[in-house]
Structures are given as C-alpha cells and as structure tokens.
Amino acid sequence: MTNTPRTLYQKIWDAHVVDTRDDGTCLIYIDRHLVHEVTSPQAFESLRVAGRPVRRPDLTLAVPDHNLPTTARRDASGGRVPIADAQSAQQLDMLEKNAPAFGIRYIGDADREQGIVHVVGPEQGFSLPGATIVCGDSHTASHGGLGALAFGIGTSEVEHVLATQTLLLKQSKSMEVRVEGKLGAGVTPKDVVLHVIGVIGTAGGTGHVIEFCGNVFEEMTVEGRLTVCNMAIEGGARAGLVAPDATTFAYVEGRPYAPTGADWDKALAWWKSLATDKGATFDKSVHIRAEDIQPTITWGTSPEDTSAIGGVVPAPEDFADASKRDAVKHSLEYMGLTPGTKLTEVEVQNVFIGSCTNSRIEDIRAAAEVLKGRHKAAGVKWAIVVPGSGLVKEQAEAEGLDKIIIDAGLEWREPGCSACLAMNPDKVPAGERCASTSNRNFTGRQGPGARTHLMSPAMAAAAAVTGKLTDVRDLAPAN
Amino acid sequence: MKAINHVAGKAIPFGRKNVDTDVIIPAHWLKTVTRDGLGQGAFEAVKKEEGNVFTDPVNAGAPILIAGDNFGCGSSREHAAWALLDMGITCVIAPSFSDIFSGNAFKNGILTVALPQAAIDRLMEVAQTDPIDIDLDTQSVTTPFQDRFSFEIDAFRKHCLLNGLDEVGLTMAQGAAISTYEDKARESLPFLAKTLASAA
Numbered sequence: 313m314t315n316t317p318r319t320l321y322q323k324i325w326d327a328h329v330v331d332t333r334d335d336g337t338c339l340i341y342i343d344r345h346l347v348h349e350v351t352s353p354q355a356f357e358s359l360r361v362a363g364r365p366v367r368r369p370d371l372t373l374a375v376p377d378h379n380l381p382t383t384a385r386r387d388a389s390g391g392r393v394p395i396a397d398a399q400s401a402q403q404l405d406m407l408e409k410n411a412p413a414f415g416i417r418y419i420g421d422a423d424r425e426q427g428i429v430h431v432v433g434p435e436q437g438f439s440l441p442g443a444t445i446v447c448g449d450s451h452t453a454s455h456g457g458l459g460a461l462a463f464g465i466g467t468s469e470v471e472h473v474l475a476t477q478t479l480l481l482k483q484s485k486s487m488e489v490r491v492e493g494k495l496g497a498g499v500t501p502k503d504v505v506l507h508v509i510g511v512i513g514t515a516g517g518t519g520h521v522i523e524f525c526g527n528v529f530e531e532m533t534v535e536g537r538l539t540v541c542n543m544a545i546e547g548g549a550r551a552g553l554v555a556p557d558a559t560t561f562a563y564v565e566g567r568p569y570a571p572t573g574a575d576w577d578k579a580l581a582w583w584k585s586l587a588t589d590k591g592a593t594f595d596k597s598v599h600i601r602a603e604d605i606q607p608t609i610t611w612g613t614s615p616e617d618t619s620a621i622g623g624v625v626p627a628p629e630d631f632a633d634a635s636k637r638d639a640v641k642h643s644l645e646y647m648g649l650t651p652g653t654k655l656t657e658v659e660v661q662n663v664f665i666g667s668c669t670n671s672r673i674e675d676i677r678a679a680a681e682v683l684k685g686r687h688k689a690a691g692v693k694w695a696i697v698v699p700g701s702g703l704v705k706e707q708a709e710a711e712g713l714d715k716i717i718i719d720a721g722l723e724w725r726e727p728g729c730s731a732c733l734a735m736n737p738d739k740v741p742a743g744e745r746c747a748s749t750s751n752r753n754f755t756g757r758q759g760p761g762a763r764t765h766l767m768s769p770a771m772a773a774a775a776a777v778t779g780k781l782t783d784v785r786d787l788a789p790a791n
Numbered sequence: 792m793k794a795i796n797h798v799a800g801k802a803i804p805f806g807r808k809n810v811d812t813d814v815i816i817p818a819h820w821l822k823t824v825t826r827d828g829l830g831q832g833a834f835e836a837v838k839k840e841e842g843n844v845f846t847d848p849v850n851a852g853a854p855i856l857i858a859g860d861n862f863g864c865g866s867s868r869e870h871a872a873w874a875l876l877d878m879g880i881t882c883v884i885a886p887s888f889s890d891i892f893s894g895n896a897f898k899n900g901i902l903t904v905a906l907p908q909a910a911i912d913r914l915m916e917v918a919q920t921d922p923i924d925i926d927l928d929t930q931s932v933t934t935p936f937q938d939r940f941s942f943e944i945d946a947f948r949k950h951c952l953l954n955g956l957d958e959v960g961l962t963m964a965q966g967a968a969i970s971t972y973e974d975k976a977r978e979s980l981p982f983l984a985k986t987l988a989s990a991a
Contacts, residue, residue, distance in 0.1 A: 327980065330972040331965060335946045339965060341972050343983045351868065353824035364963070370986060379822065399822035406824055443983050450867040450891060466869035466895035468958070476962045478969055482945065484890070514809055515861035519890060548864065550890045571982035579982035614809055635808045635859055733818040733866075752865060754813040756836050 317589035319486050320555050321521045324461040324586065328444050330478055339478050343443040344460075346429040347374040347416065347470070349407035350735070351448030355471035356410040367477045369415035373438050376404050376421050377428045378735045382698050382725035385422045392422075400736065414474070427701020427727040430454040430668035434538060435701055437567025441556035441583045446473055451668045451751065453544040457537030458564065459556030459586060461521070464545065484550065485595035487520035491528040493602030498785040500678065501536035502670060502749065502768035504528060505543040506608040510618030512598055517549025520596060523588060524554050528602050534563040535672045542669045543751050546615035555587040607783055610753045610766040611655065612643035617753070619655060621771070621783040627651030646755055647763050648743070655781050658765075662746040663688075663695035663722070663776040664758070665769050667732035670749035671700030673707050675769040680713040682773035685790030688721035689779030695722040696738065698730040722776060734759045747775035792900045794955030798882040798925045801853035802918035803844050806911070808859030812871040812892065815863065821870050829870055830877030855923055857914055858885040862903075863892025872899040882925050884932065886911055897948050898958065902927060910940045927952060 318326070331339040345368075352374075359366070366372060379400035387393055395401040404421065411418035419425050425432065430451050433439035441459035446452060450464035469479055489508055509516075522544050529537060537554040544552025554560075561580060564570050571579045606620035617640075619626070625644065628637040628651075644651065649658070665671075665679050676699060688695050697717050699705040705727055708714055714724045731738040732750035734757070740746040742761025749772050750757075753764040765781060774782040820832035834845045844850055856875065862885040863871060872895040875883070882902040893903045904925060906914070910932075914923060917934045924933045927949060932940045951958065962969075977984045 331968050333947065337945070337947050339962065339968070341969070341976065344986075350821050354826055354869075357824075358959075362959075364959070367969075397822070403822055403824060438986060440983065442980075448867060448869075450865065452867075464867035464891055466867055466872070466891060466898065468869060468895065468898035472959050472962065475959050476966075476969060477973075478962060480947075480958060480962065514864055515887065515889075518861065518864075518887060545865075548861065548889065569986045572987070575982040582980065582982075614811075635806075639808055733813075735818050735821060752811075752813065754811050754865060756817050757813050760817070760836070 317591035319588045319592045319594065320459065320523055320553055320586050321461065321486050324442055324444065325483055327442070337480055337482050340444060340481050342446050342473050342477055342479060343371060344433070344438055344445040345372045345473050346433055346445070346447035346452070347372060348378060348429050348447070348449065349376045349403040350378045351467050352410065352470055353403060353406045354467050355474060356414065358471050359414070359474060364475045366414040366416060366474045371477065372416045372474070373419070374407055374411040374416050375419045375426060375429050375432050376407055378729045378733070379404055380421055380728040381736050382696070382728050382730050382738055385726060396737070424702040424706065427704065428668045428671065428729055430542065431671060431700030431704065434458055435567070435703055437564055437570030440564060440570065440579070441560055442586055446479065450545045451542050453550065453552050454538045454542035454668055456541035456544065456552040457534060457554055458560055459554060459583065461551055461553065463551040484521045485519055487517055487522045487549065487596040488594040489522050489524050489598050489600070490526040491524070491600045491602055492526040493528070495528060495602045495605060498607050498770065499605050500768040500770060501532055501539040503608045504605055505540045506610065506618045506766060507605045508600065509543060509547045509615050510608065511600060512547050514546060514614055514616045515548045517544060517547040520549050521551045521553065522547065522549040523594070524552060529554050530557065533674060534560055535674045538672070539669055543615070546751055556583045607768065607771055607785065609655065609771065609781060611647065611649060612640065613646055613753055613755050614639070614643070615751070615753060615766065617643060621655055621781065623655055625649045625651050625653045625655065656783060658781045659691055659745065659779055660747045660765070660775050660781065661691060661693050661744040662740050663692055663772050664731040664746055664748040664750060665772050666696070666698030666700070666730050667750035668700065668729070669751045670769050671698060671704065673704050675749065676704065676708045676713050679769040679773040680716045682770050682777065682784060682787065683720035683722065684716050686720055686777045688776045691779035692776055695776045696725050696731065697722050698725045699727050701727050720776070731758050733757060740764070747772045747781065792898070792955045792957060795881060795900050795902055795952050796927050798854050798902060800855060800922050801850060802855035802857050802884070802914065802923045803850045803853045804915045804918040805844050805856055805858050806915050809861045809864055810858055811865035812863055812868050813865055815871040816868065816874040821868060826873045828877060829874035833874040833878050852879050854879055854881050855925070856880050856883045857911060857918055858883060860886045862888050864889040867891045869895045869899070872896045872901055875901060884911065884914060897952065900952060900955065902952060904932060904942045906932065906940050906942055913938060
C-alpha cells in the first residue's frame with residue numbers, strides 16, 4: 313500500500329478489491345446485500361435454472377417493502393389480510409418462498425422489524441461503516457450516511473452478487489460536495505440535499521461517488537446523513553458518503569447485527585482510519601454556503617427543478633439551455649403550473665410523509681411538531697404518514713406522535729414504500745397535487761398523472777395544515 | 792446474453808433529455824416476475840402525447856433509439872432494459888447515460904453508444920427518413936450520407952457483448968480468488984466478514 317493521501321471512497325474501494333483486470337475493471341467484494349420483492353424474482357429464477365446456490369446467504373437480508381399495503385396486514389384473529397392486487401401478492405409470495413429456499417434470512421410482512429430496506433439495514437446494524445452494501449434499488453445510496461460504500465444495482469447484478477458475493481466494477485471518479493456555515497432555522501437535511509441537486513443538476517454526479525464534507529454534515533445526525541445520501545442518486549451519483557465519526561459509532565453500537573466485543577474494537581479502529589486524508593484530491597468539487605440554503609421544494613418533474621419556498625414558478629425562457637427549456641415547458645404543462653405564480657399560492661390536495669428518504673423517527677417527530685395543536689386544511693383530501701419500519705412505528709407511538717398525527721386529521725399507516733412510487737394501493741389521483749417527503753417528482757411516479765412536490769417532513773406537514781405549499785417558518789402559532 | 796455486433800435500421804428520434812427509468816417503464820409494470828412483455832408498458836405516458844415518436848407507425852419495430860443527455864437516470868429497475876428489448880430496441884444512442892442504466896443495458900445485450908450532442912443532432916435529422924448503422928467491432932455509427940461517428944466503449948464490455956458472455960459464469964470461474972479474499976477478510980475485517988446472526 314502506498315502512502316499517497318486517499319479519499320474515504322478510495323480506502324473502502326481498496327479494502328474490497330478481489331481482483332484487478334488489465335483494463336482497470338475490478339472484482340469488488342460485497343459485504344452486505346439487501347433484497348426486496350420487486351427486483352429479485354428474475355434473479356432467483358436464473359439461479360434456479362443454472363443450479364447455482366447463494367454464495368453467502370449469511371451476508372444477505374430479505375425484506376418485502378414496495379408492494380405491501382400500508383393498512384393492517386393481519387386481521388383480529390391473526391390471519392393474513394389478502395392483498396387485492398394479484399401481481400403484488402405474487403411478488404411478495406415469491407420473496408417469502410425464495411428467501412428460505414436459498415437459506416436467506418427473511419423479515420416477514422408483519423414482523424416488527426419489517427420496513428423499507430433502507431430504513432431496516434441501518435436500524436438493524438446490518439449496514440455498517442466501511443462496508444460495501446448493495447440492493448436492487450437505486451436508493452441504496454442512503455446507507456452511505458453511515459460511511460458505507462452503498463449503491464443500487466439491477467437485477468442481473470443482484471443475481472451476480474447472490475451467486476458470487478462480488479460485482480465487476482470500474483472505479484468511479486470522486487466528487488466533493490462541501491457545505492459549510494450555519495444552517496438557518498427551519499432548514500433540514502432534506503432542504504440541504506434538494507438545494508445541492510438544484511445546484512449540480514441530476515447529471516452533476518454521473519460517473520462519480522459524492523463525499524459530503526464540511527461542518528454541516530459533521531453536525532448532522534446519522535438519520536439526517538441517511539436522508540442526504542439517499543438522494544445522491546438524484547444528483548446522478550451512484551453513491552454518496554459521509555465520513556464515519558463518533559456520531560456514527562454511537563448510532564451503530566448495540567444494534568442487533570452490529571459487531572460486539574473484540575470485533576467491535578477492531579471495527580472502531582478501522583472505521584476511525586477511513587476519513588479522507590489531508591491532501592487527498594477529488595476529481596470535482598462543489599462548495600456551497602449553508603447560509604444560502606432556504607427551505608426548498610421542487611416545482612417540476614425532475615429533482616433538479618428546485619426553488620426556495622419563497623420563489624415563484626419559473627418560465628421556460630429563464631433557462632439558457634434549449635433542451636432544458638423544452639423540458640421545463642413539458643414539466644409545467646404536466647404540473648399544471650403558470651410561470652410567475654408564487655409557490656406559496658399553489659394548493660395541494662394530498663400529503664405523503666414517508667419513503668426511504670424521510671420516514672425515520674426524526675422525520676416523524678419533525679412532522680408531529682408542526683402538526684401538534686393544528687389540523688389538516690379542508691382542501692387536503694388525503695394525507696398519510698407512513699413510518700419507515702415497524703420499529704419506527706413503535707417508537708413514534710411510545711412518544712405519542714401517532715396521536716398528534718391522527719388528531720391533526722392525518723392517517724397513521726403501516727410501514728413500507730407506499731406512495732413514493734405507488735406500487736401498493738397508495739396513489740395520488742391524476743391531476744392532483746401532492747406535498748411529498750419522497751425522493752422523485754418524475755412524471756407518473758406517485759400514480760399516473762400525479763403532480764409531486766418534494767420537500768422536508770416539516771414542510772409537508774405545514775402544507776397539510778394550510779392546504780398550500782407553505783414556508784414552515786411562516787405558520788401561525790398553534791392552538 | 793445474446794451476442795451483438797451490428798445494429799442497422801430505423802432509429803426512433805426521441806431526443807429528450809433526462810429520460811428517467813420511470814418514464815421508460817412506470818412502476819405499476821414492475822410487478823412482473825419474468826422479463827417478458829414489458830414493451831407494452833414502455834414510454835406509457837409519452838405514448839399519450841400527441842405526435843409522439845413511439846406510436847408513429849414509421850417507427851414500429853425500430854431497433855435503435857436516439858435520446859438526449861443523461862438517459863436512464865433515476866430508479867435502478869432493470870425492467871427499463873427489458874422493456875426496450877421487448878420493443879425490439881438493441882441500441883440506444885445519447886450524449887450520456889446514467890451509470891446504473893448503462894450497466895443494466897450492457898447485461899442484457901443492449902448497446903449504449905455515447906456521442907457528442909452535435910452528432911446526436913445530425914443523427915436525429917437522418918433518423919426522420921433514413922436508417923442508421925452501428926458497428927460494435929469498429930466502434931462506429933454511419934449513415935447513408937457518408938456521416939461517420941466513432942464511439943468509445945469499455946474493452947471488457949465490448950468483448951462480452953461481441954461474444955454474448957455470461958458475466959455470472961465468468962466470475963464464478965474466479966471462485967478461488969474470491970475464497971482467498973474471504974479468508975483474508977476474516978482476519979483483517981472480521982466485523983464485515985460476518986453478521987451477528989451468522990456468528991450466533
């Protein structure tokens with residue numbers, strides 16, 4: 313090993329190289345593999361056809377999340393409530409059968425540990441700093457909040473990892489996103505990452521792994537870092553990272569799958585050595601002042617279409633690039649928005665608080681804090697809060713947050729991916745608007761014709777209260 | 792994986808930028824447990840737009856798609872690649888591709904060709920009326936009008952595509968190297984080499 317200063321990304325990469333080819337392609341060892349029902353059936357089928365076993369079932373964890381309804385899963389007598397959508401039921405059934413057939417640990421649909429894979433992994437201590445973590449889901453980038461190299465893969469790669477516990481990869485370039493200064497009141501990790509994507513664009517991180525650096529991320533909780541890294545993929549980067557530190561170690565220690573005893577001591581020593589060395593260089597750097605970040609939302613159909621909540625709907629002519637102008641025209645048409653309209657005048661009919669971006673206990677607390685003593689506006693027809701896991705749900709209920717949410721007129725649901733991508737029954741009706749804490753405002757993402765505005769949990773709760781996109785800092789005092 | 796070398800024929804002049812995989816295949820089509828039949832759902836929302844290129848009969852069965860920058864961004868769903876294949880598309884030409892999509896395309900024998908925007912503009916023009924020809928061996932895109940654009944491709948990917956190689960099989964042949972790594976990791980990174988569940 314040379315003494316050249318290295319980045320965090322480089323150090324994790326170097327520790328996982330099984331083999332290097334002449335062209336630079338590496339065979340990289342994968343430490344943790346999360347499996348869900350949507351992107352795995354074809355992979356298991358291919359293994360079965362080829363007679364191949366799973367190489368390391370002990371490093372693999374299967375959890376259903378995308379298709380599960382967020383209503384009760386067991387009836388009063390403990391029987392399974394049937395799932396109306398036959399295709400959803402079939403996918404869930406296949407995971408439930410494939411996992412034990414291949415010796416993989418499976419968390420069931422009604423287990424208290426069940427939840428969105430990207431909430432479950434960190435919560436269980438399955439996801440660890442310095443580990444390589446994959447899942448057939450692009451939001452695997454989330455786990456980078458622990459200082460893990462985590463990224464989404466396609467189904468062929470799921471099969472490759474199941475069979476070999478490795479992936480053939482070319483090293484990405486490195487990109488530093490440094491945010492320094494003091495965040496203003498009401499500015500959350502979600503606002504930070506939306507602002508970053510607005511600055512770099514959805515292709516800004518393509519071909520790169522982003523390391524989020526600076527005091528803003530150092531001072532952030534692990535849950536905030538998971539939110540930030542979750543959306544690295546929305547900036548085009550396959551993975552995002554925050555260096556593991558004392559905050560990370562305190563978060564990981566004592567979790568069910570986390571190392572203990574001598575292994576813990578050894579882990580801690582290695583994790584402390586992972587931070588990017590002084591003098592290490594990045595292929596690309598972006599510097600942002602924390603003071604420039606306002607509570608941020610999206611107005612269009614790409615996550616880069618961001619604006620401070622105090623702004624107005626832009627016009628296509630505001631953009632220099634011709635193809636972007638065309639995209640904005642399409643976006644505004646789809647979103648039913650007129651240039652020049654104040655964002656705070658835009659009415660919403662639906663509110664979704666949840667998803668792998670914002671469904672952890674701190675997110676539920678932030679929403680509940682806004683909802684406490686307030687009530688959903690009459691114009692808001694549908695507003696649901698979907699915790700990220702059964703354990704988040706239990707914790708929220710222990711703190712009485714469910715009561716605050718229900719008293720405010722919102723629904724308190726069972727954990728899952730839900731209306732983030734509407735594979736289960738939770739959909740936003742066509743032509744209606746949704747204030748959503750999820751990660752993608754793509755055309756049709758929350759249901760055909762649905763219009764999504766991305767924002768933080770506090771801002772989504774504020775929108776529920778007023779029935780409009782709202783600056784949470786301007787809310788009238790609660791009763 | 793089917794070997795691929797030469798793709799020639801009609802190209803669909805789509806040209807749109809930042810086409811995400813939700814646009815290529817919306818989530819409600821992801822409930823399938825096979826790889827087939829997804830062509831029906833491909834570009835579902837775009838197909839509803841008036842004058843779109845996908846329902847235009849002249850593009851029926853076209854093997855090539857031309858798109859704008861950052862094609863395939865967003866979700867990692869390999870269904871996007873399967874949907875394109877099911878439509879009969881075996882080559883996508885764009886100025887750039889998302890990392891995950893280009894990997895998924897490659898693993899399904901779809902050739903992704905990255906060319907500068909100026910070349911894309913010219914091919915969009917040609918594709919209105921004439922066929923386009925892509926040759927992987929010589930790494931070139933040509934038209935009946937003497938246009939010739941060279942493209943770069945990773946040598947390993949090229950080798951796999953030309954020979955239709957199964958990557959899983961190739962890596963399994965390296966089982967001994969993987970075992971050596973695992974033995975070493977059990978010593979140096981014991982906390983990663985196992986989970987508490989397996990230790991118990």
